[in-house]
Each structure stands twice: as structure tokens, then as C-alpha cells.
Amino acid sequence: xxxxxxxxxxxxxxxxxxxxxxxxxxxxxxxxxxxxxxxxxxxxxxxxxxxxxxxxxxxxxxxxxxxxxxxxxxxxxxxxxxxxxxxxxxxxxxxxxxxxxxxxxxxxxxxxxxxx
Amino acid sequence: xxxxxxxxxxxxxxxxxxxxxxxxxxxxxxxxxxxxxxxxxxxxxxxxxxxxxxxxxxxxxxxxxxxxxxxxxxxxxxxxxxxxxxxxxxxxxxxxxxxxxxxxxxxxxxxxxx
Numbered sequence: 001x002x003x004x005x006x007x008x009x010x011x012x013x014x015x016x017x018x019x020x021x022x023x024x025x026x027x028x029x030x031x032x033x034x035x036x037x038x039x040x041x042x043x044x045x046x047x048x049x050x051x052x053x054x055x056x057x058x059x060x061x062x063x064x065x066x067x068x069x070x071x072x073x074x075x076x077x078x079x080x081x082x083x084x085x086x087x088x089x090x091x092x093x094x095x096x097x098x099x100x101x102x103x104x105x106x107x108x109x110x111x112x113x114x115x116x
Numbered sequence: 117x118x119x120x121x122x123x124x125x126x127x128x129x130x131x132x133x134x135x136x137x138x139x140x141x142x143x144x145x146x147x148x149x150x151x152x153x154x155x156x157x158x159x160x161x162x163x164x165x166x167x168x169x170x171x172x173x174x175x176x177x178x179x180x181x182x183x184x185x186x187x188x189x190x191x192x193x194x195x196x197x198x199x200x201x202x203x204x205x206x207x208x209x210x211x212x213x214x215x216x217x218x219x220x221x222x223x224x225x226x227x228x229x230x
Contacts (some may be wrong), residue, residue: 037221042224106158
């Protein structure tokens with residue numbers, strides 16, 4: 001069975017602080033995709049990144065960076081110099097690659113509150 | 117601009133009443149999905165459809181029904197058999213074969229039982 005765990009229910013930081021959101025996953029598949037989504041107060045989920053299981057390179061996009069470690073089954077997300085607009089719920093998700101049906105398994109989400 | 121439109125944004129249901137949530141996409145995507153979001157539980161899959169006139173149950177299909185008569189539309193009916201329907205409902209879509217960008221989501225419908 002597949003499972004995604006986001007142990008941090010809520011994180012509060014002050015603007016300009018760095019913050020890391022943890023994601024640990026479980027799967028028996030050798031190939032899979034990992035995702036991060038942002039859910040602002042408006043409710044819509046916004047895609048942030050997809051990572052293939054065979055690509056363990058870390059990625060940086062502006063203030064966002066992702067650390068994928070297959071050895072520890074983790075795919076952590078770091079926001080550098082956080083801003084108030086980063087306040088949202090962030091979801092980590094996992095998807096198998098060896099089926100025609102592309103079901104996403106979501107973690108329970110981490111609510112990030114960035115105060116001025 | 118292409119996207120997914122969900123309506124209404126807020127919906128109130130009386131006990132024993134069926135209600136239908138609308139999901140329309142103009143992205144020409146083949147596959148469409150319905151997810152339910154509850155506080156502290158993440159998103160759970162209700163139904164999905166990979167092609168017109170075909171749909172499959174997800175993990176929590178009991179008390180829900182769907183149809184897929186048009187590629188653009190995937191309405192979800194919450195029936196009276198769903199005992200705890202109060203939740204946030206999200207519709208999503210993806211092209212056949214997928215893309216590198218994951219699902220496209222709508223902005224959701226918040227359903228409350230009164």
C-alpha cells in the first residue's frame with residue numbers, strides 16, 4: 001500500500017525565516033512520482049513540483065527548494081526567506097507509474113502561517 | 117484561459133436531500149477526478165473517469181454518484197445515503213498519459229448539511 005505522512009500539522013514562522021516542510025512516503029514500487037501542491041485560502045490546489053523516483057537531484061526554484069532522499073523515503077520542501085503570501089496548506093502526494101490510472105495519494109497537509 | 121470551473125462555491129444540503137456539484141473543464145483533458153477534503157485527513161478519491169461514458173469508484177464512493185456524458189463535464193451527486201457529506205469537494209483533471217505538471221484542480225465546492 002502507498003502512504004504519505006506529513007507529521008507537521010501546522011507551522012508558524014515570522015516573515016523572512018526559512019521553513020522546511022517534511023514529507024515521508026511509503027511504497028513498494030520501484031518507480032513512482034512525488035508531488036507538492038499548495039492550497040491557498042481560495043481552496044484551489046496549485047501544482048508546485050513533480051519528482052521522478054529515479055531522479056534524486058535536488059531542485060531549486062526561486063525561494064523554493066526540494067530535497068529528495070530515496071534512502072530515507074523523504075521529499076522535504078524548504079521555503080527560504082518566507083513571505084506572508086506563502087501562508088497556505090501544503091500537500092505532499094505520491095503516484096504510481098506502472099498503472100494506467102493516475103491516482104494521487106495525498107498526505108494530510110501542513111498548514112504554514114507566515115506572520116509579518 | 118483554460119481551467120476547471122466548479123460550482124457552486126458554497127452549497128447547503130438538508131437532511132435526506134440529493135445535491136449535485138458541477139465540474140466543467142475546457143482543457144481538453146481526458147481524465148477527471150473527484151476528491152473529498154476533510155480537516156486533518158488530506159484528500160480522498162471519490163470517483164474518477166478516464167474516458168467519456170466510463171467511470172470508476174475511488175476509495176470512498178459510497179453515497180456518491182457521477183456521470184460522464186461529455187468530455188468537459190463530470191458532475192458529482194451527493195445522495196441521501198452519504199451520512200456525513202459536510203466537506204470540501206475538489207474536482208481535477210489530467211490529459212491522457214499525464215503531464216509533468218500533475219493534476220489541474222478546480223477551486224472547490226464547500227458542502228454543508230443543515
